[in-house]
Amino acid sequence: MHTANDDTTDHDSAYSGLVDLDEHDQWAFGTSFDDPLAGVDTTLADGIDGADLATYCLMLGDDALICAQRLTQWCAHAPELEEEVALANIGLDLLGQARLLLARAAAADPSVVPALPVGSPVPAEDALAFFRDESDFRCLRLVELDNGDFACSVVRLLAFSAHRLALLARLRASRDPVLAAVAAKGVKEVTYHRDYAARWLITLAQGTDESRRRTTEAIALVWPYVAEMFDPHPVEKRLAAAEAAVDSSTVRPEFDAVMTEIFTAAGLPHPQAVAAARVGGRAGRDGIHTEALGFLLAEMQSVARAHPTGRW
Amino acid sequence: MTAVITGSASDLERARAVAATVTDPELPMLTLDDLGVLRSIEQDPNGVIVVAITPTYSGCPAMAAMRADLQRALSAAGFDSVEVRTTLTPPWSSDWISQSGRRKLSEHGIAPPGRAPRHRRGPVPLTLVPPTAVVQCPRCHSADTEQTSQFGATACKALHRCRSCGEPFDRIKEI
Numbered sequence: 001m002h003t004a005n006d007d008t009t010d011h012d013s014a015y016s017g018l019v020d021l022d023e024h025d026q027w028a029f030g031t032s033f034d035d036p037l038a039g040v041d042t043t044l045a046d047g048i049d050g051a052d053l054a055t056y057c058l059m060l061g062d063d064a065l066i067c068a069q070r071l072t073q074w075c076a077h078a079p080e081l082e083e084e085v086a087l088a089n090i091g092l093d094l095l096g097q098a099r100l101l102l103a104r105a106a107a108a109d110p111s112v113v114p115a116l117p118v119g120s121p122v123p124a125e126d127a128l129a130f131f132r133d134e135s136d137f138r139c140l141r142l143v144e145l146d147n148g149d150f151a152c153s154v155v156r157l158l159a160f161s162a163h164r165l166a167l168l169a170r171l172r173a174s175r176d177p178v179l180a181a182v183a184a185k186g187v188k189e190v191t192y193h194r195d196y197a198a199r200w201l202i203t204l205a206q207g208t209d210e211s212r213r214r215t216t217e218a219i220a221l222v223w224p225y226v227a228e229m230f231d232p233h234p235v236e237k238r239l240a241a242a243e244a245a246v247d248s249s250t251v252r253p254e255f256d257a258v259m260t261e262i263f264t265a266a267g268l269p270h271p272q273a274v275a276a277a278r279v280g281g282r283a284g285r286d287g288i289h290t291e292a293l294g295f296l297l298a299e300m301q302s303v304a305r306a307h308p309t310g311r312w
Numbered sequence: 313m314t315a316v317i318t319g320s321a322s323d324l325e326r327a328r329a330v331a332a333t334v335t336d337p338e339l340p341m342l343t344l345d346d347l348g349v350l351r352s353i354e355q356d357p358n359g360v361i362v363v364a365i366t367p368t369y370s371g372c373p374a375m376a377a378m379r380a381d382l383q384r385a386l387s388a389a390g391f392d393s394v395e396v397r398t399t400l401t402p403p404w405s406s407d408w409i410s411q412s413g414r415r416k417l418s419e420h421g422i423a424p425p426g427r428a429p430r431h432r433r434g435p436v437p438l439t440l441v442p443p444t445a446v447v448q449c450p451r452c453h454s455a456d457t458e459q460t461s462q463f464g465a466t467a468c469k470a471l472h473r474c475r476s477c478g479e480p481f482d483r484i485k486e487i
Contacts, residue, residue: 035398036375036398037398037400038379038396038397038398039364039395039396039397039398039399040397040398040399040400082460082461082463082471083461085461085463085464085465085471086461086462086463089463089464089467090463092369092371092373092467093369093370093371093467094371095371096367096369096370096371096372097370097371099370099371100370100400165436166435169434169435169436177401178400180401181400181401181403182370182400184400184401184402184403185367185369185370185400185403185404186370187436188403188487189369189370189487191429191436192462192463192485192487194436194438195438195439195440195462196462196463198438198440199440199442202440254435258435258438261438261440262438262440265440
């Protein structure tokens with residue numbers, strides 16, 4: 001739905017943001033055609049395999065994308081306006097990280113990007129988000145689980161953000177300069193996310209009998225999916241050996257130390273859970289997901305898939 | 313010896329002056345330069361004006377608008393060949409907001425940020441109790457204020473309330 005416009009566009013009209021002098025500024029699905037990596041050097045460093053790097057960026061990018069989608073599902077449903085704004089903001093940070101990581105995946109190995117009809121203006125990172133099937137998603141199963149109640153979403157966000165912060169802090173030293181840069185920005189953002197979730201966990205655990213009961217139930221629902229976050233995929237191990245990635249098993253001690261601090265403050269026992277079963281040894285990183293992901297993708301992708309050229 | 317000002321040097325100076333007037337789409341009282349997102353303006357050997365900007369947050373939705381505004385301003389000033397590049401490193405810090413930017417924020421009812429935390433190496437410490445730095449109300453200047461939420465109307469702001477005048481206000485977060 002590109003609309004011609006003159007070059008006097010400014011920010012005085014609420015409608016001016018919908019179109020712009022360059023038809024590629026914005027499009028019907030609300031994202032911009034601007035390459036998020038415009039001008040960033042995406043050359044591969046020596047010893048880093050492009051296909052492996054793309055897969056690894058899809059893993060971290062899909063974690064952020066699917067978690068962002070779950071967080072934004074709280075819009076108009078959160079218990080308080082401030083919390084709704086907070087959850088949406090956290091989702092926006094993660095969506096930004098996802099966009100950079102998916103764009104990096106496409107630059108590292110263009111063959112991962114789904115083919116679209118000739119003339120489609122969909123940029124690579126959007127093609128990856130909206131036009132891949134469930135089995136091509138590399139996210140952890142933890143991020144795709146249903147939101148459940150507020151306690152459940154808080155517990156999931158706590159586990160995810162503590163894991164991601166520990167990973168990103170180490171990824172700042174990646175030999176891939178784009179990953180290192182995305183990580184350096186992400187650390188600042190996810191620090192806020194983890195603090196937010198940790199404070200809420202303590203508040204809920206120390207609140208009423210009902211909030212404590214729900215928090216305990218939420219931990220029982222989420223914690224079976226925690227072990228998978230620290231189970232390194234072969235691609236991750238190869239890239240870690242090339243000093244481009246972080247072997248996620250190495251961040252478990254930091255994660256556990258942070259959880260001990262939080263659960264002690266909350267007056268809750270440190271969670272113990274039997275890890276959710278893998279399927280033939282495979283899980284989220286291999287494209288094996290819970291049934292929740294299919295429903296999430298149907299909602300997230302249906303409009304883009306119905307209109308792959310962005311026109312109707 | 314007097315410096316010889318070449319055509320290109322004065323072009324570059326003029327381009328820098330034009331780019332420095334472009335304002336932020338979400339905080340229009342600030343220029344991109346005040347905000348610290350305008351990182352550099354150079355001229356390449358082919359005469360192209362190359363502008364580098366950096367996002368405040370990874371998900372900043374204003375990047376495309378900033379890019380278009382810079383293109384528009386420079387093109388209106390007669391620069392036909394302009395390239396706006398993204399730079400991701402070093403990551404933006406609220407410490408980069410200029411003194412005049414901080415003053416303009418206060419004048420427009422937004423509390424400027426304090427000093428950003430620095431954790432360059434090793435595990436990031438957990439902060440279970442929100443920091444209690446004194447935030448002055450930008451309206452009545454009372455120090456008796458409270459944070460109502462660490463997340464606000466845009467990614468870069470937190471919500472506060474003044475206990476003296478009762479007004480809510482935004483603060484730019486420290487990152």
